[in-house]
Amino acid sequence: MSYRFISYLLEMDKLIELLNEYEQLNMCRKFKEYDIENQNMFENDFVFIKVSELISKRYWFIEWLVEYEKIDLNKIEVFSIFKENRYYNAYQSILMALSIQDNPIEFLVSILK
Helix, strand or coil: CCHHHHHHHHHHHHHHHHHHHHHHHHCCCCCCEECCCCCCEEECCCCEEEHHHHCCCCCCHHHHHHHCCCECHHHCHHHHHHHHHCCCCHHHHHHHHHHCCCCHHHHHHHCEC
């Protein structure tokens, strides 16, 4: 395995920990792993959550990450463009940046603190 892939897996573990921390506050679900093959869901024994739901406004996970300062805003090049506009806050900017990514989870993992 390449160093980049191992690093990605470690960051993915970090994202799963944050997801579980968020879930404890809300629904008490606990996720174990990310389905790397399908690259579209997190799972535990009984529950799946699709990436599209995870990064949606409706799920509030991204807002929680911003509110609890789990995201390094300096890592987001797109954020500086939105910040200059002054119409969007950090949360909205991240949602917009995630929506245009080919691989939103890889992007999300790359901006975590």
